Amino acid sequence: MIKTLRASRESFHPLFWWLWALSLLVILLVSDSTLISISISIGAVALVLMKRSNTYWYQSFRWSLRLATLAFALRMAIGVIIGVPMPGQVLFTIPSIKLPDLFVGIRLGGDVTSQRLSTAFDEATLLVALILIFAAASALSNPHELLRVLPRKYYGIGLATVIASSVAPQSARSIERVRAARRLRGESSTGIVSLRKVGTPVLEESLERSIDLAASLESRGYGYFPNPSRYRPHNWRPRETVALAAPIYALIFLFLVPAASSALLAGLVVIAVITPGFIS
Amino acid sequence: MITFSSVSLIYPNAQRTIVEDISFTVNEGELLLLIGHTGAGKSSLLKLINGLIPHHTGGILTGEISVAGRSTRALKPGELADVVGIVGQNPVNGFVSDIVEDEIAFGLESLGIAPEIMRKRVEEVLDLLALAPLRRRNISELSGGEQQRVAIAAALVTNPKVLLLDEPTSALDPIAAEEVLSILHRLVHDLGLTVILAEHRLERVIGFVDRIILIHGDGSVDLGPARQILTSSPIAPPLVELAKKLELGEIPLSIREFRKIAPEISEAPTKAIEKLNGDAILTINSVSASYDQDQSSKALEDVNIQINGGEIVALMGRNGAGKTTLLKCAVAQAPLTKGEVRVNQRDPKSFTDKELIRFVGYIPQDAGDLLYGQSIKQECDLADLDNEVEPGTTLAVYQELMKIPSLNSHPRDISEGQRLGLALSIILSAQPALVILDEPTRGLDYEAKKVLIKILKQIASSLDRAVLISTHDVELVAEVADRVIFLADGEVIADGSSREVLKASPAFAPQVSKALPNNSWLSLSDVERCLSEKN
Numbered sequence: 001m002i003k004t005l006r007a008s009r010e011s012f013h014p015l016f017w018w019l020w021a022l023s024l025l026v027i028l029l030v031s032d033s034t035l036i037s038i039s040i041s042i043g044a045v046a047l048v049l050m051k052r053s054n055t056y057w058y059q060s061f062r063w064s065l066r067l068a069t070l071a072f073a074l075r076m077a078i079g080v081i082i083g084v085p086m087p088g089q090v091l092f093t094i095p096s097i098k099l100p101d102l103f104v105g106i107r108l109g110g111d112v113t114s115q116r117l118s119t120a121f122d123e124a125t126l127l128v129a130l131i132l133i134f135a136a137a138s139a140l141s142n143p144h145e146l147l148r149v150l151p152r153k154y155y156g157i158g159l160a161t162v163i164a165s166s167v168a169p170q171s172a173r174s175i176e177r178v179r180a181a182r183r184l185r186g187e188s189s190t191g192i193v194s195l196r197k198v199g200t201p202v203l204e205e206s207l208e209r210s211i212d213l214a215a216s217l218e219s220r221g222y223g224y225f226p227n228p229s230r231y232r233p234h235n236w237r238p239r240e241t242v243a244l245a246a247p248i249y250a251l252i253f254l255f256l257v258p259a260a261s262s263a264l265l266a267g268l269v270v271i272a273v274i275t276p277g278f279i280s
Numbered sequence: 281m282i283t284f285s286s287v288s289l290i291y292p293n294a295q296r297t298i299v300e301d302i303s304f305t306v307n308e309g310e311l312l313l314l315i316g317h318t319g320a321g322k323s324s325l326l327k328l329i330n331g332l333i334p335h336h337t338g339g340i341l342t343g344e345i346s347v348a349g350r351s352t353r354a355l356k357p358g359e360l361a362d363v364v365g366i367v368g369q370n371p372v373n374g375f376v377s378d379i380v381e382d383e384i385a386f387g388l389e390s391l392g393i394a395p396e397i398m399r400k401r402v403e404e405v406l407d408l409l410a411l412a413p414l415r416r417r418n419i420s421e422l423s424g425g426e427q428q429r430v431a432i433a434a435a436l437v438t439n440p441k442v443l444l445l446d447e448p449t450s451a452l453d454p455i456a457a458e459e460v461l462s463i464l465h466r467l468v469h470d471l472g473l474t475v476i477l478a479e480h481r482l483e484r485v486i487g488f489v490d491r492i493i494l495i496h497g498d499g500s501v502d503l504g505p506a507r508q509i510l511t512s513s514p515i516a517p518p519l520v521e522l523a524k525k526l527e528l529g530e531i532p533l534s535i536r537e538f539r540k541i542a543p544e545i546s547e548a549p550t551k552a553i554e555k556l557n558g559d560a561i562l563t564i565n566s567v568s569a570s571y572d573q574d575q576s577s578k579a580l581e582d583v584n585i586q587i588n589g590g591e592i593v594a595l596m597g598r599n600g601a602g603k604t605t606l607l608k609c610a611v612a613q614a615p616l617t618k619g620e621v622r623v624n625q626r627d628p629k630s631f632t633d634k635e636l637i638r639f640v641g642y643i644p645q646d647a648g649d650l651l652y653g654q655s656i657k658q659e660c661d662l663a664d665l666d667n668e669v670e671p672g673t674t675l676a677v678y679q680e681l682m683k684i685p686s687l688n689s690h691p692r693d694i695s696e697g698q699r700l701g702l703a704l705s706i707i708l709s710a711q712p713a714l715v716i717l718d719e720p721t722r723g724l725d726y727e728a729k730k731v732l733i734k735i736l737k738q739i740a741s742s743l744d745r746a747v748l749i750s751t752h753d754v755e756l757v758a759e760v761a762d763r764v765i766f767l768a769d770g771e772v773i774a775d776g777s778s779r780e781v782l783k784a785s786p787a788f789a790p791q792v793s794k795a796l797p798n799n800s801w802l803s804l805s806d807v808e809r810c811l812s813e814k815n
Contacts, residue, residue: 055378056420144376148389180613181649185706186637186666197652204692209373215336216374220434221361221390228392231385231402 012276013234014145016244021137023247024273028129031254031265034122037129039266041068043273044129044136050277051140060169064135068128075127079120080112088115138165147222149234155223163210170209174202239279246275281441281474282306282329287343288499289324289333298324300499301343306476308441311468313485313506314478315515316495317725318695322478323369325495326444329476330364331357348441362391365435366444369723371427372419380422380430381406381415387438401437409433409463423599425456432460436467443467445477449484450722453598453752455787457484464488480725482517483755483791486510487534507531515726518755518791521804525811538795547799547810558589558743560622561714562610567619569605579605579614581770587714590743592736594757594778595750596788597767603750604645606767607716610748611642624713637667641707642716643700648692650703656694657687659702667710678705682731697728704735714746715739721753729753733760758782758790758802778802 024040048061081094084105096109143166150158178201182194217223250272254265283305290297298321306312314322327333331352334341345352348363357364365387368374377383384405388398406412409429414422419430428448435443445464449457465488467473476493479485492509494502502509510520510531523532526545532538562585569580579602587593595603608614609621612628621628623639631639643650653659660674667674678684682701685694691702700720707715715736721729737760740747751757757764757778764781766774774781779802782789793802801807 142378144378147376148386152390177644178649181644183613183633184611184637184642184644185650185663186633186710200652201649212368212370212373213376215332215357216368217376218336218357219330219332219361219364219366220387221358221438222386223390224356224358224361225390225392228389229395229398231389231395231398232382 012141012243013236013240014141014149016240017137017141019244020247020276021133023244023251024133027247027251027254027269028126028133030251034125035262035266036269037125039269040129040273041125041132043270044132047274047277048136048139050274055142056173057142057169058139060172061135061139063172063175064131064139068131068135071127071131072124075124076120079123080116082106082108083116085110086113086116086119088113091117138169143169145234147217148230152223152228158223159214159217163213167206167210171202171206174205178202243276243279246272281308281348283346285344287328287341287345289328289339289341291339297499299495299501302501304493304503306474308474309468309472310474310490311464311488312476313489313492314476314495315482315492315513317497317515317727318697318723320495320497322495323446325493326366326446326476326478328352329442329444330360330366331355332366361387362438363440364442364444365438365440367431367435367446367448369446371431374431375419378418378420380411380417380419383419383430384433384437387434391438401439405433405437408436408467423456424451425453425459425599428452428456428460429463432463442474442476445475447479447723448477449479449481454484454754456599458787461485461488480723481753482515483519486517486519506533518804519795522792522795522807525804525807535791535794542795545796545799556743557591560586561589561624561746562587562748563622564606564609565620565622567609567621568617569609569614570617571605579770583772585765585772585775587746587748589746590740591763592740592747592749592761593763593765594761595748595765595767596752596757601767602770603767604718607642607718607748607750610640610714610716611636634668637710637712639712640714640716641710641712643703643707643718643720645718645722647700647703650706651691651699653691655688655690656685656702659691659706663706663709669709674705674709677709678702681705681735695728696723697725697731700724700728700732708739713744714748717747717749719751720749721751721756729756736760754782754788754790755803758792759805
């Protein structure tokens with residue numbers, strides 16, 4: 001009897017992090033609460049820090065954090081400047097621009113009320129939480145491992161998913177290299193111009209890499225044979241179930257005890273989010 | 281094993297056919313070498329054999345190609361996976377797993393091989409390519425040569441009858457290249473594997489091959505025994521060029537064959553030409569550096585180097601010896617833990633970006649990283665702006681360096697050599713005192729290399745400028761470098777004139793010096809100079 005190999009101890013099932021992200025997404029959307037958004041964001045960042053690794057997909061998390069900050073700032077700015085007038089206590093006033101009659105009811109600048117500020121804040125934190133959930137999932141799972149567990153019958157879909165989920169982390173790696181090269185040209189433009197100049201080679205490279213990957217899969221017969229076998233099967237073990245159960249319990253709790261104190265809820269969600277960090 | 285019958289290939293919207301009406305047969309157990317200038321269609325021909333062209337890449341194919349009796353027209357590359365294995369130019373892009381063993385098993389998994397057989401096959405291939413000690417390692421931490429071996433193992437694991445390799449040694453140091461080639465040689469001889477490989481550096485592979493396919497670039501190809509093709513081929517390794525130059529009448533394929541027929545050549549005692557050197561341009565004083573911000577991994581240890589004006593210095597050493605980190609010191613992009621770096625008596629850290637390019641011109645490993653314009657014209661205009669020089673300067677420099685392609689072509693579409701030329705002109709138009717090139721000859725054919733050599737010599741002809749190159753290309757070093765610095769494990773282990781350093785090392789000696797060990801020559805141009813002095 002030949003023993004079957006086991007997947008390495010430290011890594012979770014390739015689908016695990018995406019299911020984990022999905023369950024958090026449900027909590028986020030069902031609860032629709034700023035407190036939960038903040039708890040999830042904090043939990044996600046804490047978890048990623050707990051599972052520190054040297055891989056390129058992990059390294060991409062720094063860029064996701066920047067993206068989340070940028071999204072937060074943008075959403076806040078837009079929320080404060082543009083929108084329909086809202087009631088509430090006026091906190092401060094910014095100069096307003098009169099829009100043509102076509103945009104009736106929309107204003108640019110003007111009074112900033114407490115209500116406007118809190119709505120903008122709520123939506124901005126929701127956005128941040130959304131970004132961080134996906135950032136954490138992609139920082140913690142090897143995008144290529146997905147290929148082995150996705151059904152090979154749908155070759156195209158599997159490949160597309162893998163390329164989509166690996167472009168961001170791999171690009172993060174290229175960006176650093178291209179930016180270093182940019183400095184070698186005495187290039188010091190910032191903002192949109194520099195974005196394009198860094199973006200062009202990075203996108204071209206990721207396109208090239210994706211084509212190479214597809215060619216490699218194709219030449220190795222991926223998706224052509226009906227019953228692929230597994231060298232080192234990724235089993236769904238009890239630990240995956242336990243780690244995934246935590247956010248699901250949190251969700252059930254949210255439904256059953258709607259009147260629970262917010263501090264309790266927030267604590268519960270943070271614990272649910274970081275549970276996988278304690279299981280290895 | 282492989283039969284081409286009147287095969288033609290053209291890409292839609294292309295000006296010329298890649299191959300036109302070619303027919304040939306490759307036998308089982310042959311090691312075939314594919315040569316031709318960059319862009320002649322070597323990669324295309326390889327991809328035709330496993331059906332990636334036309335199924336994956338596109339292209340219009342006429343004629344019939346059959347591999348082990350199966351037609352590539354009817355079958356997709358995946359359906360040929362059990363008879364053809366292919367290793368692309370950048371094997372890293374094709375890796376699916378992060379662990380060596382899992383990567384190798386991937387092909388078997390796809391074919392649905394039973395786990396028990398799979399384990400046996402994986403073990404066999406691990407042994408075959410001497411990868412057993414690395415089996416649980418992370419692929420991204422391996423050296424270039426090790427990665428290349430993993431890619432070959434992953435292609436071989438399904439027991440294919442044909443193995444296709446696209447420039448397998450271009451990223452490797454001479455010793456790693458030798459290792460990969462001798463493994464291929466063994467596979468061909470022991471297992472009857474058919475191997476077709478495309479390669480620019482003929483000097484590395486010529487001793488191993490049976491026949492050569494020469495792609496002319498006008499659609500025609502020549503296939504014949506190595507000796508016969510090399511007699512008339514415009515592309516030939518230094519050894520063959522040397523034999524032709526000395527009018528030996530025979531074409532030697534190995535150093536041993538050459539020595540058998542080589543005459544004793546008396547060398548007129550060369551007048552010792554003391555090369556004048558200028559002032560120090562780059563000084564590196566007891567520098568240590570780490571790979572990352574985290575200080576644990578040592579990349580350089582207590583390195584002392586001085587480079588003077590008028591010098592061309594080559595930096596050599598194994599993959600991962602710290603060459604790139606050393607180069608990066610000069611542009612303040614390496615995390616130093618100790619020591620100091622001076623460029624023209626100043627710390628590169630104190631330069632602003634605009635100042636830096638006036639002192640150091642740096643071409644990174646992938647010259648394309650420097651380029652972001654949509655056309656050559658735009659690229660040159662941007663460079664004039666960045667370098668704050670008269671409009672048109674960069675283009676003028678480019679035109680002086682080489683025959684340039686159409687101004688409207690996209691920098692990604694031009695050949696490797698032309699792209700390197702473009703990157704060089706961008707750097708040179710700022711007139712830096714120090715020009716640094718990291719692995720400039722990757723993917724360059726002999727012709728492009730000759731142009732590069734001319735350019736580098738021209739730069740160093742001025743006493744206030746110097747060139748520093750890191751390279752695995754021994755023949756380039758022999759032609760161009762005055763001095764060689766050898767790095768091993770982050771430490772300088774040799775620093776001396778090219779003649780002393782190269783001649784002393786069996787692995788790094790160029791072909792000319794191996795072929796004529798009693799003479800002091802390193803390169804063809806040394807021999808030429810001497811012969812012309814005699815006459």
